Amino acid sequence: MDKMPKWADIVLIPLISLFLAAFFSALVILAIGENPIAALKLMVDGALMRSAGWGYTLYYATNFIFTGLAVSVAFHARLFNIGGEGQAMLGGLGVALACLYIDWPHWSLAILGASVGAACFGALWALIPAYLQAKRGSHIVITTIMFNFIAAAILNYVLVELLRPVGAMDPASAKFPEAVHLPTFQDMFSTEGSKLFRGAPANVTFFLALLACLVVWVLIWKTRLGYEIRAFGESETAAKYAGISPVRITVIAMLISGALAGMMSVNTTMGESERLILNSTEGAGFIGIAVALMGRNHPFGVLLAAILFGFLYQGGAELALWTSIPRELIVVIQALVILFTGALDNMVREPLEKLFIAMRRRNA
Amino acid sequence: MTAPAIELKGISKAFGPVQANKDISISVQPGTIHGIIGENGAGKSTLMSILYGFYKADAGEIFIKGQKTLIPDSQAAIRAGIGMVFQHFKLVENFTVLENIILGAEHGAMLNSSLSNARKELKHLAEEYGLNVDPDEVIENLSVGHQQRVEILKALYRKAEILILDEPTGVLTPAEADQLFRILDRLREEGKTIILITHKLREIMEFTDTVSVMRRGEMTATVKTSETSPEHLAELMVGRKVLLRVDKKPAEPSETVLDIKGLRVVDEAGVERVKGIDLTVRAGEIVGIAGVAGNGQSELLEVLGGFADGTGEITMNGTALPLTGHGADGQARRAAGISHVPEDRQREGLIMEFAAWENTVFGYHHSPEIQNGILMDNNGIYTEAEAKMQRFDVRPPDPKLAAKNFSGGNQQKIVLAREIERNPDLLLIGQPTRGVDIGAIEFIHQQVVNLRDQGKAILLVSVELEEILSLADRVVVMFDGHITGERVASQTNEKELGLLMAGITDTSAVANGNGGNENSTQEVHADG
């Protein structure tokens, strides 16, 4: 007998955790002398009440879908990929190389090429930690953290020494050619009469992200590979018994994870900045952890959580714009979400389990 | 009558939805050895752990020497004079013996004085009880038997008057076990009280004064050992009359299916576990491998099943099987016609979090008949799982239920349904009835025999001699990675196999006897 009904596990617990995180966030806002209700209203107005707000919310959400899926695919194999950040950085490099050095006739081909570039570079960056974990038992959490730093150093080197156009000041690549410009929501949905999503960076990559959700869902629950990934994640000894190679699954799961993380850069680098800049990832790799935790590692949950975090991000930017609350408030909220949904999960779960068991005893 | 050394009243304990102990009361007289028996999962360890303060009871009281005593933690238990040797030792593997002994019982805040004190005391205890261990040796370098001594020394060092031993002989050779019981006798003579948990009725009958039987979390009876019999105890354990022998025709073995030559296996720690064995299994016979746990049987199964590497030669139906690399994994073995019921169904045979239907294709998930293009044919698998569960009488027959939610016996039936229905040429089957109740045991044994009668080869590994003797046609005994003997099942007995299991190949003294339940007087010193 399960300790708890399934709906409680996948809906009730995240909701309670989220509520706790929101409650503590409100306390924090109060503590710095601001009004949480007013802050929330400002965030909602700025992020959800205008089409451009949605354009930003969904832009950020696109990033978080990719990194959230990346974390969750790895997590199905019980691999904790903290390296999304580094994988996304190098994914950006893949996008830049694809966009700068190949003559694309049309954006639709370019986005495919850039996706492949991003996925390959991201996957490559996940491959080494995966291999070391599988073959040499090096703890993947530590190696992926290290690889984040190493990726930052590489990107730094490449941008400063190799890709920066002569005479330019920022460590950034040249602007991508016009042909690889991705249609933004503004391009797609504005009509003659009304301009929608004006200036917002959301672009077709959002649909690519939705597609990724679907593909990951099919992969994890409908295919042999997904079956093997989940089986390996639940029990390594059982996987070995079944002839599922731990090395192979570790490597494949991390390759997929790294590829997904890398593909985030299609959105930021190709869809938004249209050149490779330093720190275009802006911590999205880490937010993927919170998104995956909240979404219970299910693509649909990841989608919802990503939109929630997109809202927080855009709302936070609005706060910084119109009040004196720094954008770091969002970092705090993010921390609280990770803390309550991830680390303090049992604090919510245990009393609930007791409650359900007691209820069942009484009914029996 | 003096006050009992221990008296438990109305102890209850639930782990989540599992009621491990239900309103248990028991009392043990000082200076006696009290046995506790029961099937796996009956709640024996839980009860003792409560007495030792490891778990907290939900309800109930504990009296020590007539005094009501609160035991919220192990510190309190130690203060009350209780010592416990757990089923799974609680030692710090990379500490020395001495450090393990003083841990938690140091004199003062500095280590030096504690260590020298303990060294003296240890010497004294070693002389008194013959419990010799090198105090400066690191635990991981000690044999299991010596590790157990350290556990006993830990308890004695803390001046335990009451000693609890949880399945102490499961990991010992018969010789080591004999030595253990001599020590226990000494302690009893000194007036110490001993509680002994064991699965072996022989040990209960031989060494205990009184015995309690547990079943499904409840204490079903407490009796004087002298006033009971093994048959009676078995009945108390499972709740009904027990059939001990399996109904089967004599074997009709034909051609060789599996042929092993010079097989060696080195485990991950670099220890050689199988040291060159030769073995054949023919179609239509059941070969049983007997041995104390840890003598290489598991590794043998692992190599055959494809999840450990080995060296040597193995042929299956005349073709050589690779022993390393991709061609030697579980998938390749299944393709070669080998099915495998693993020793540990929960850690190996099943994914506990997966639903039963998903588990019915575990290991066979690449089979073409369950694919639907690039996807898995989940609907087909589900329908087939439902039918399988009917045929194997899995209860409840609900394919959606997660494997962890079935009882041990039913989990085993799911594994068997999956492996037997593949109709393999060779079935590897490890500890098939561990923790399974007698009704299910009968069913499982019957399935295995049926498969044999269809002309399939079966290799059975079990630590239960009774099971080997009743199920196998031919018995091979393993000790320390070697085969120490081979007997025809109907022409040997537990005594003889016991000697082989201790590495003694000269069994003339006990050979050809039948039964083998009479008390042995023979001293065996296999280990120094």
Place this chain on the structure above:
Amino acid sequence: EPALIFDLGGKFDKSFNEAAFGGATRWAEETGNTFREIELQSEAQREQALRRFAEAGANPIVMTGFAFGNVLSEVAPDYPDTKFAIIDMVVDAPNVRSVVFNEHEGSYLVGMMAAQASKSGTVGFIGGMDIPLIRKFACGYVQGVKAVNPDATVIQNMTGTTPAAWNDPVKGSELTKAQIAQGADVVYAAAGGTGVGVLQTAADEGILSVGVDSNQNHLHSGKVLTSMMKRVDNAVYEAMTAGVDLETGFNVMGVANGGIDYAMDEHNAALVSADMKASVDGAKEKIASGELAVHDYMSDNTCPVE
């Protein structure tokens, strides 16, 4: 209502951004009006901040830092009725005013000052991010030093190659220690927030430092030789004063029009002798009149002296 957007170093970097803030504050105090402001925390915010302010009707919108160049050239055409002013970068659009400074001229002046104050004949330069703009500072400085003492040694270090270099006082401090160890007794920091660490360490270790952008003499009174003042405050003040009538186009601020200067006040009066001041003022006049041309690194990406 005008708006001011600070670059990543932040409003209180004690140098560049703070100067801009000072100019805006002066305008607000004098006119009694208010202005909108935001400190950027991330790259992606640049465009958003520009658009949101423009949509909210802020006019003019002033931004500090070359990094806005790219974004502004995209955003400006979308809001033809809004005036923008960008400092340190040239953006060619009809509604943008680009303000650039002749930092090399000011650096030349403080270089002369440093060479005269140095006893060891070795002076230091610590730049922020290694970009042409900062090399322009360095090159002007070296020219000034050599003009006074052709044998002087100038130790040059850059803090880093990324924007983080603007805000790394720990590294600034260690670089200063290293330069001191190599004998430098005057260091010039052109490093934004990193300079805080440079000036601090110089004061701790008992040598002189030269501030940048704002007048930083007061930070460690009696220990900062002078500051190379880049009157970002004036540029911001003027832009806000002009309001919607802001004159667009290219605007160079140098010694000649008071956009660049070196700082003298009570905090460094004791450090600068009359002779030193006289020689530096002489050079200043020559530069203003065009008699003395200080080489601009960015004109050809080279520096004639090392």
Place this chain on the structure above:
Amino acid sequence: MDFLTLLQVLDTSVRLATPLLLACLAGLYSERSGVVDIGLEGKMLAAAFFSAAVAFYSGNAWVGLLAGVGASVALAVVHGLASITFRGNQLISGVAINFLAAGMTVLVAQSWFRQGGRTPPLEGDARFNPIELPFAIGPTDAAAADRPLSQLIAEAGPLQQFYSELISGHSSLVYLALLTVPFTWWLLFRTRFGLRLRAVGENPAAVDTAGVSVVWLRYAAVLLCGVLCGVAGAYLSSALQAGFVKDMTAGRGFIALAALIFAKWRPVYALWACLLFGLFQALELRPDIIENVIGLKVQVQLLGALPYILTVVILAGFVGKAIPPKASAEPYIKER
């Protein structure tokens, strides 16, 4: 490279190794008890801010230190709650704490000082100033001679140079950090507490059944970790620097973690590992020296990434295997 330059580089290494060493030893206590802590970074950061802020208000660096330690310990308690009391995932908890500190410090700094997430500069006694050891040539001698200190030292004999440049002239916290190494060794290997601490990181069940509370031992270790991270953070903002700036730990917590692996969880090795990583950081500041010595231009990015690369190499077991305490990252769960 001459002797004096070498000394200067080593001097910088010591200064930069100090926060690493303190954080590394902090991690050592925690991980030896079986609690993995990737939140060293966050605890240091919080301590850096609160110590600078309180030092600014009180004008006393030691009061600031206390506040910093308090902040770090508070986060340690959160980590303890998550990983000990509620048996959650220690890695996730560490990640959360890093974010919490990164956000909170800026938020509070902005709310208190309105200076864009930094504290005002610290002056005088609000900082830990360098200590001049007896007989060393220091600023006082320089002032007396009215000559630059660097010249005085350059003229001294090699031994005096060594003493004055490298040994003398650090803040008290540097010496404290160095003393923490033998103290930690003694505590771990010579006392009852140390024995139990090491045991609980290897096999908590053994400690539990020996009648010692696993929970309190682990809390003690986690709190010790908090204290040391607090000192490390205070050192950053009020000794190495004069005030807090956003994200000023700059990955030091992770380098400390790397050093801990490099040191195989041993205190004396930790000293060497941190000095080595400190040296890398010092060399990153002086690429000119490397260029002089090996005659090759080394990319600063490579120098910066070297500790991380080295850690991966070590983790991969190419330079001897680093085996962590057996129970590390495993919550002690008795009842499922």
